[in-house]
Amino acid sequence: MNLLFSLHVAHKSPVALLRDLSQDIHGHLGDIDEDVEVEKTNHYAVVNLRTAAPTVCLLVLSQAEKVLEEVDWLITKLKGQVSQETVSEEASSQAALPNHPVEKAVIMQLGTLLTFFHELVQTALPSGSCVDTLLRDLCKMYTILTALVKYYIQVCRSARGIPKIMEKLVKLSGSHLTPVCYSFISYVQNKRSRSPQCPGGKKKSAAAGAVAMARVLRETKPIPNLIFAIEQYEKFLIFLSKRSKVNLMQHIKLSTSRDFKIKGNILDMLLREGEEEEEEEEDDENKEDTTSEHGEQNKEPAKKKRRKETKCLS
Incomplete structure (x- = not known):
């Protein structure tokens, strides 16, 4: 050679x-x-x-x-x-x-x-x-x-x-x-x-x-x-x-940071799970509204809990 x-x-x-x-x-x-x-x-x-x-x-x-x-x-x-x-x-x-x-x-x-x-x-x-x-x-x-x-x-x-x-x-x-x-x-x-x-x-x-x-x-x-x-x-x-x-x-496609990778399929799965959880929470809240006054009282803590989770994500 x-x-x-x-x-x-x-x-x-x-x-x-x-x-x-x-x-x-x-x-x-x-x-x-x-x-x-x-x-x-x-x-x-x-x-x-x-x-x-x-x-x-x-x-x-x-x-x-x-x-x-x-x-x-x-x-x-x-x-x-x-x-x-x-x-x-x-x-x-x-x-x-x-x-x-x-x-x-x-x-x-x-x-x-x-x-x-x-x-x-x-x-x-x-x-x-x-x-x-x-x-x-x-x-x-x-x-x-x-x-x-x-x-x-x-x-x-x-x-x-x-x-x-x-x-x-x-x-x-x-x-x-x-x-x-x-x-x-x-x-x-x-x-x-x-x-x-x-x-x-x-x-x-x-x-x-x-x-x-x-x-x-x-x-x-x-x-x-x-x-x-x-x-x-x-x-x-x-x-x-x-x-x-x-x-x-x-x-030329400009290079980006390689400190992390976004996997599309996993991201879509997590987003779908988040949407399903939000829909379930909304359904639970609607049921609590129609059941009794006790459910009406429990509605406020649920909202506070959701606000707290949203704040953590932001």
């Missing part, structure tokens, strides 16, 4: 190879959604159920890190060239022309890497180094996307705007990467809640629990960093939309 990567790097960019390998890994390991049946691809016979994780998975993630570092270096170089441009529009336009092929190459690399991560983030990876490395690389991906957005914020100070290919990259990130990133985070957190139990005594179960907790802490540590990186990316996209007067946020 390392020789194959070296050959691709010497000949051309390895991002297409990474995308094909990620599809093979996804096909062999299955999807994070158990109801989804993944179509198996066989681009490379070296990827099978035995080697897909962690061997091949860690190798492709390591190679993806190298590509991200190269792209980050190029973006830094482009930002340095923009800062050295003169204020005049003529000099700006003349200096910007040679950057177009480099910008296109950077965006193409990031677009293919985005499809690579799109496949891996949907893969049911086993707990361990694969999950930890993938979360860290996703954080790097969003950090570099943010750096590219900041570059175009600088570019938009001149008469030149953002290219159409950049709009496509933003659309791809909003539709193909960010939603599945949050699904993958939920998948990792659900695996954390299912801690394995070790039979054979308290000592063994305590030791297994400690090992499981250490693994969980290691795997979930990059999650806050990833969420922060996504939010930073979205924040600077809003700035770029205002600067370029192009609505880049139309294909």
Whole structure:
């Protein structure tokens, strides 16, 4: 695998190879959604159920890190060239022309890497180094996307705007990467809640629990960093939309706080139960009104009790 990567790097960019390998890994390991049946691809016979994780998975993630570092270096170089441009529009336009092929190459690399991560983030990876490395690389991906957005914020100070290919990259990130990133985070957190139990005594179960907790802490540590990186990316996209007067946020659903989750089915059930209880209380009150004066006297405490409950809820 390392020789194959070296050959691709010497000949051309390895991002297409990474995308094909990620599809093979996804096909062999299955999807994070158990109801989804993944179509198996066989681009490379070296990827099978035995080697897909962690061997091949860690190798492709390591190679993806190298590509991200190269792209980050190029973006830094482009930002340095923009800062050295003169204020005049003529000099700006003349200096910007040679950057177009480099910008296109950077965006193409990031677009293919985005499809690579799109496949891996949907893969049911086993707990361990694969999950930890993938979360860290996703954080790097969003950090570099943010750096590219900041570059175009600088570019938009001149008469030149953002290219159409950049709009496509933003659309791809909003539709193909960010939603599945949050699904993958939920998948990792659900695996954390299912801690394995070790039979054979308290000592063994305590030791297994400690090992499981250490693994969980290691795997979930990059999650806050990833969420922060996504939010930073979205924040600077809003700035770029205002600067370029192009609505880049139309294909992006803004992320929300992950401190809690609203489960629709449970919420509907609780609301229905609350409505039924209120109807029962109203029926009881109507019966008390019609029975006797004793029931009329008991009506006031019932109202007070309901007012007290309403106050607590508010």
